[in-house]
Amino acid sequence: MSTQIQEESEEATETETETAPVERESPGDRRREAKRTASDQRVASEPVGEIEGDTFRLKVFRYDPEVEGKMEPRFDDFTVPREKGMTVLDALIYARDHYDTTLTFRHSCRQAVCGSDAFFINGRQRLGCQTQISDLDGPVRVEPLPHQDVVKDLVVDMEHFYDQMHAVEPFFQGDTPDGDLEEQRQSRENREKIKMSTRCIWCGACMSSCNIAAGDNEYLGPAAINKAYRFAMDDREEDELKEHRMKILDQEHGVWRCQTQFSCTNVCPKDIPLTEHIQELKREAVKQNLKFW
Amino acid sequence: MSQSYNRGLVEDFGRWREFTAGMWAWILHKFTGWVLVGYLFTHIAVLSTALPASNAASGVIAAETDVYTTTLQGLESLALVRVLEVGLLAVAVFHILNGVRLLFVDLGVGLEAQDKSFYASLVVTAAIVLASVPTFLEGVF
Ligand code: HEM
Ligand code: SF4
Ligand code: FES
Numbered sequence: 001m002s003t004q005i006q007e008e009s010e011e012a013t014e015t016e017t018e019t020a021p022v023e024r025e026s027p028g029d030r031r032r033e034a035k036r037t038a039s040d041q042r043v044a045s046e047p048v049g050e051i052e053g054d055t056f057r058l059k060v061f062r063y064d065p066e067v068e069g070k071m072e073p074r075f076d077d078f079t080v081p082r083e084k085g086m087t088v089l090d091a092l093i094y095a096r097d098h099y100d101t102t103l104t105f106r107h108s109c110r111q112a113v114c115g116s117d118a119f120f121i122n123g124r125q126r127l128g129c130q131t132q133i134s135d136l137d138g139p140v141r142v143e144p145l146p147h148q149d150v151v152k153d154l155v156v157d158m159e160h161f162y163d164q165m166h167a168v169e170p171f172f173q174g175d176t177p178d179g180d181l182e183e184q185r186q187s188r189e190n191r192e193k194i195k196m197s198t199r200c201i202w203c204g205a206c207m208s209s210c211n212i213a214a215g216d217n218e219y220l221g222p223a224a225i226n227k228a229y230r231f232a233m234d235d236r237e238e239d240e241l242k243e244h245r246m247k248i249l250d251q252e253h254g255v256w257r258c259q260t261q262f263s264c265t266n267v268c269p270k271d272i273p274l275t276e277h278i279q280e281l282k283r284e285a286v287k288q289n290l291k292f293w
Numbered sequence: 294m295s296q297s298y299n300r301g302l303v304e305d306f307g308r309w310r311e312f313t314a315g316m317w318a319w320i321l322h323k324f325t326g327w328v329l330v331g332y333l334f335t336h337i338a339v340l341s342t343a344l345p346a347s348n349a350a351s352g353v354i355a356a357e358t359d360v361y362t363t364t365l366q367g368l369e370s371l372a373l374v375r376v377l378e379v380g381l382l383a384v385a386v387f388h389i390l391n392g393v394r395l396l397f398v399d400l401g402v403g404l405e406a407q408d409k410s411f412y413a414s415l416v417v418t419a420a421i422v423l424a425s426v427p428t429f430l431e432g433v434f
Contacts, residue, residue: 123311211316260398262315262407276404283401 055079057139058091060103064152067102073150075141076100082133088121088142089128092154105154112269115201118208119154120146125205125267145208161204164221168228168248174237190235197230197277199270206264206274218253222264222274225255229277232284243288250285258282314408318391325388332381339364372433379429383422390414 058078064070078095089107096103106116110129117128120143122136133140148156177184206222207213213221220228231237232245249255255278264274312320346354346361353359357366368374394410397403403410 123308259319260315260395260407261313261319263313266313266315273404275398275407276401279399279401279404282399 054082056082056091056133058095059139059141060092060095060154061143061150062103062153063150064102064104076103077139086133087129088119088126088131088133088136088140089117091133091140092128092142102153104152113201115203118145118203118205118269120144120208125209127203127205127269130269145204147208147210147214148204156204158204160217161202161207161221161223164207164219164224165202165227167220168224168231168245170224170227170231172231172234172237173241174234184236186234186236190233194230194233196270196272197226197233199272200226200230201270203269205267205269209263209267211261211263212257212259216253216257219257220249220254222258222268222278225249225258225281226272226274226277229281232281246281246285246288249281250288255281255285314411318394318407318411318414321387322391322395325384325391328381328384329388332384339368370433375430375433379422379426382425382429383418386421387414387418390417 056079058080059075060078061073062070062076063073078091078099080091080094083090087110089110092103092105093107096105105119105128107128108114108116112127112130115127118125119128121128121131122141125145128142142154144150144154144156148158148160151157174184200223202223204223206226210219210222213219228245228249232242232249237245258275258278260275260279262275265272265276268274342364343361346359349359354362357363391411391414394407394414397410398407
């Protein structure tokens with residue numbers, strides 16, 4: 001894939017307006033170029049959402065440490081036909097399939113379930129598959145998630161995020177009930193309480209939006225704390241287990257790092273009230289420490 | 294993975310236009326908090342002129358020519374000091390109002406309205422500061 005850089009730069013001249021100067025320019029080239037620039041500018045300045053069947057500009061962050069021409073990070077422009085119901089992920093797939101097969105990004109379910117396509121779209125962490133082009137101002141600018149190392153193009157290294165998730169033991173540890181046919185029951189109220197916290201799809205958008213997490217690598221981060229909330233608040237786990245979970249959270253780099261900026265809550269694609277859960281765990285930690293009687 | 298690209302803090306102050314209410318509240322709260330700490334030191338320095346002044350003869354104090362009184366009067370006669378006082382009030386009022394907002398956030402009350410409560414603390418701060426301007430700036434300009 002990465003050996004196609006030559007071919008790519010030829011194709012890219014079709015769409016790029018800023019990079020890759022055209023070789024042996026003829027007057028016709030210049031005329032087409034001017035026309036294209038003008039139409040691009042028109043697309044960029046026109047209100048989005050009204051024009052069906054038109055095109056829009058997609059600006060994508062490019063970087064590949066293994067390919068000569070891509071070691072310096074840059075933005076590539078792609079002209080993508082606007083389609084009804086088109087998402088940012090659809091646009092990226094279009095650009096990859098029609099212009100540049102080396103354009104790399106993670107995606108799978110296309111329905112906000114797998115959590116693999118969180119990007120920094122127009123200055124905000126969003127899921128590519130959940131974000132409608134018609135909801136965005138043009139040009140649509142797609143970057144990899146901030147505060148994570150970029151491996152290639154839009155692919156970031158998620159290892160640290162997964163480490164933090166695993167640090168809170170994100171699995172049910174309650175005792176299995178006696179008797180073969182005994183069910184492990186949860187009250188409706190308790191299920192309601194943890195309902196939102198179970199929705200996390202491990203996309204990493206919240207962690208990427210948090211500037212506290214950016215400055216403190218040990219901070220568990222919103223997603224991991226929310227994951228811990230999901231089990232700490234689950235009544236089916238015993239009290240000792242809850243205490244054990246609270247020990248992980250009641251630390252400088254646990255819940256107490258949160259400074260209630262609400263960035264995570266604002267970007268979470270599953271609308272999980274992250275700050276609310278973190279704050280509740282802070283109060284829970286205080287309550288537990290005050291239990292000296 | 295052989296190599297990766299560290300973009301540093303992408304969401305630094307260069308992106309301030311995209312900051313949300315909660316982020317602004319955090320920045321302003323830190324800033325005002327540290328301004329208040331800074332003021333505390335200058336405040337102590339000015340007040341400590343009362344120590345030598347307390348040794349002055351009673352006639353000097355009655356005539357209001359002791360160090361403490363002259364220092365204060367000297368400062369208050371400066372337009373810059375009066376303007377800074379308005380600024381100090383703004384900083385203190387915002388810090389207190391947003392501090393109360395943060396206490397509610399800590400209690401888990403009204404988290405859905407956290408952005409509105411931030412705007413409210415800004416508006417109330419502005420109202421109080423504007424109302425104080427005639428008092429603070431009286432007679433200097
Ligand atoms: C009624 C008056 C006050 C209230 C309600 C209040 C409230 C608060 C609260 C709730 C915080 C924590 C913010 C957070 O969670 O991130 C805070 C932080 C802070 N306050 Fe105040 N405060 C008051 C007065 C003062 C005064 C007089 C000073 C200075 C002498 C001050 C200096 C600070 C500083 C420097 C911080 C930031 C600490 C940090 O870096 O985490 N505050 N304030
Ligand atoms: S909490 Fe929300 S933003 Fe964070 S990883 Fe889970 S789904 Fe993504
Ligand atoms: S592709 Fe699965 S969440 Fe977007």
